[in-house]
Amino acid sequence: MLDGDISDEDMEKMMTSACDASNMLKALSHEGRLMILCHLVTGEKTVTELEELLSARQAAVSQQLARLRLEGLVKPRRDGKAIYYSLTDDRPKQILEVIYDLFCTVKASGKT
């Protein structure tokens, strides 16, 4: 579905969800948060690990995770002292794949 064109009906649904959608996009449109999601695609990570991977302060990473949690994109799991974060579902991956496709591959021609 929806591969060729977006119909008027689809459009209406889109308008209805525009606010939700833009909120999710806002959550993604932050370099740090985007990278967190990228890293989580390869498996769960502790806050400290993410802190190192992103070269950012712990409080900052924690707040970024809080935003992603709020959006329901990631979920925490405690194990001993550490808290492991992982992706809640495959939504982030779906978007990341498009983003990857747009920014990280050289395209020959538009197929859509």
Add this chain to the structure above:
Amino acid sequence: MLDGDISDEDMEKMMTSACDASNMLKALSHEGRLMILCHLVTGEKTVTELEELLSARQAAVSQQLARLRLEGLVKPRRDGKAIYYSLTDDRPKQILEVIYDLFCTVKASGKT
């Protein structure tokens, strides 16, 4: 490609483009701009038309278009007094399709 998993190599490319990617996502993560793109999927529109479709002030729409122009997502075409905007390529559509998929359809199970 990239349907099952995002490899480490892909990850590195992603990091390299993280800033560009988040800039594009920022452009999309605004209810008005998101809707503009939706409307443009169905064909080019004048600023005035968009103004009405979004129920927003002309200056606001114009600025939103400016942001999208800056990101290379839309392009203007002058015809007489009116300026017609259209999508530069199919990137917006690709993303919108995922967004639509995530927000406007009821999913049975995750297939990715």
Add this chain to the structure above:
DNA sequence: TGATGATTTCACATTCATATAAATTACCGT
């Protein structure tokens, strides 16, 4: 229990984004 480690929360300062209104530019008809 008390200390330690990991994470979160808070308060603040700063930067960024957005809408509004006014001024400006471009095009057309007369």
Add this chain to the structure above:
DNA sequence: ACGGTAATTTATATGAATGTGAAATCATCA
């Protein structure tokens, strides 16, 4: 050239987002 319509730009004011350092939480281990 003048007046009007369409769109952009500018300046401004306001609100949101972000990082920082300090304080608070919360679970673990001795």
